[in-house]
Structure formats: C-alpha cells, structure tokens
Amino acid sequence: MGKPKFYDFCVHAIPDGDNTAPELAALALHFGYSGITLANHSDKLPQSRHVLSSTDGFEVFKGIELVEENPSKLHGLIGKFRKSVDVLIVHGGSETVNRAALENPRVDILNHPAFDKSSGLNQVLAKAAAENGVAIGLTLRPLLNSRGSRRIRLLSDLKANLELARKYEVSLVLSSDAMSGFDLRSPMETLALAEVCGLEEDEAIDAMSTVPEKIISRNRPGPGYIREGVEVLEEGDYF
C-alpha cells in the first residue's frame, strides 16, 4: 500500500471565509493535501463561480454546505445543487434537519449534528446514515478554537457519535471546516489530534483519505455510466 492521499472536505473561501480559494489551495498543497473541497454555506455563495485550477496531484473539488431549517426546503435545495457539485454537505444542528439529511441518499456528509444537550445522533439516525451512505463530518475548527468547558462538551459529543458510528458502521469524514488559512492544519497534525481525541489511527486515515475518495468516485461516474450497477465498458476494459 502506498502513502495515502489526504483530502480536506470542508473549506470555506470568500465571501464565507476570509481567504480566497487560490490562497487556501496553495496553503493546502504546501501542507501536503491532495485535494480540498470548497464548501461555502449556501446562504453565502460567491457571485460568480470560482475558476478552479487543478495542478498535478492537487485538485479543488466543488462543494456546498446547505443551511436550511425546513426539511422539505432542504430536500428541494439538495435536488437543486446535487448535479452541479462534487460534494454535498448539510449543516445540521436540529433534530429535523439531521433526520432529513441522513435519510436522503443524495447527501454526502452531515456536519455539526450536535444541538442543545444532544450529540445529534441516536441509533435510529445512525442506522439511517449507514443505509443511505451519508457520512458524519468531524470538524476541527470548533475543537481548535475553544477551550475548557466548551471543548469538553465538543469532545464528549464526538465520543458519543464515534461509538454510534462504530456500532452501525457509519463512515466518518475528518475535515478542517476552515474559515481562513489559519484554521488549516497539515494531515499529520490532523491525524495526531484525531488520535488524541479518541479515534483509532486507521479510522482517522480512512476519514481523511478512503471515504473522501469514495464520495468523489460515487459523484463522478465514468464515461460509460448509465445507472447504478449498469456501466458500458470499452473493449479491453473487461478484466
């Protein structure tokens, strides 16, 4: 097995965050990532689409983080954006939104599921997430920027979600949720932090490389793709 490729699947650029997309991409490349996803919140989308440049070994994926309180409107937004983005993230934070996101197989990741006094997941939602292939997003920014009681809360929520995810085999995605370049951390440091916070080493590596790769290959079908399970292969492609 070669060295795994690492991806950061939730980065916010101007006007949502502080830095422009090329700056974040340059920094992420310097830190050793193989790709990032620009996922601005849906209420702060840029006026014009970024020109996404991809150099050798580094790719910038199109993404979006949907913010919507109303479940039926959320499903509408998912339908609207699904075709145009590589990675579709839902910004959770209430019982109805979490449920709507985890029961929709067109969603890729649910970020920030925690609300009030709950970690945001329970056995019903975890089962739904596993069935629909929705990953749970673990975000670094709140962990870094809080201290004391707030960080303790975040860590215990993380632990609770982690246990549910292990039991029901829900996939996890580890991302920075960076609002500026200063929220980005290099892959090795993210791994170290995740391990200190209770993840196993292979879980953390999966959450930064294998799961993101799966999401991209699912949303970018090959040229002969017809529908799930049906694909036209070129001659010589059979074996």
Place this chain on the structure above:
Amino acid sequence: MKRLLPSLRAKKRYLAFELISEGPASRSDLVKEVMSSASSLLGDVIASECDIKVLGFEDWKGIIQCSHTKVKETRASLAALTRINGKRATLHILGTSGTVKRVTEKFLQNLKVFEPKVETKSRTTEE
C-alpha cells in the same frame, strides 16, 4: 553535578516547524502559547510526560524537543495552537528526527526556497 550516563538519559525526538502568523512573534511568546495549549489539550500530567521544549526559534522557523514516546501527543498539542499574542497563528510541523543535526539538515536548510512564498502570501492577505 555529574551528568547522567548517555544510556540513562531520556530519549528525545526533535520536531522542525514553521510558524505562519498574522503578526510578529518572539520566542518567549511562542513558548508561553505552546505550553498553555499543551496543558489545556492534554492536561498537566500528560503535558509533563511530553517534556516539550522550544529549542530555537528565529525567522519563522525552529525546533521543538519532546519525549520520543509522546510525539503524537506533542503534535496534537502544537496543532491546537491557534493564537500568539492575540494574533492568529498556525504551527506547521515539517518533520521529526532523533537528532538536532539531522532535523536541521533534512527539514530546515532546504526550507528557504519554498516556504516564504506561501507564508508571505497568506500573511499579507490577512493584514
């Protein structure tokens, strides 16, 4: 006092790092923030086992020493550093090694070529 025998001394790892920051930072500011972030993330007991020391820091790069069994914890606590002097900052670890000489040769000498480009870029945009 007589120095400990080499075989009795604690084994160490040396981490080469670069600092990306909004404002200027002195060595003492860095030491203060590294220690407080380690004790806040790991707790005082584990932070003491890590044996973190900032050996040198100038020109936005330097070397940090830690116990060889606690590299992961040290990395995590350095990643948890977010501010120095109230200015936003990121500590990026370039690599680790068992000797100061090796870590300097391997990670800090070649750094001059590539590192300033990205660093100044992200710094100037923040100002």
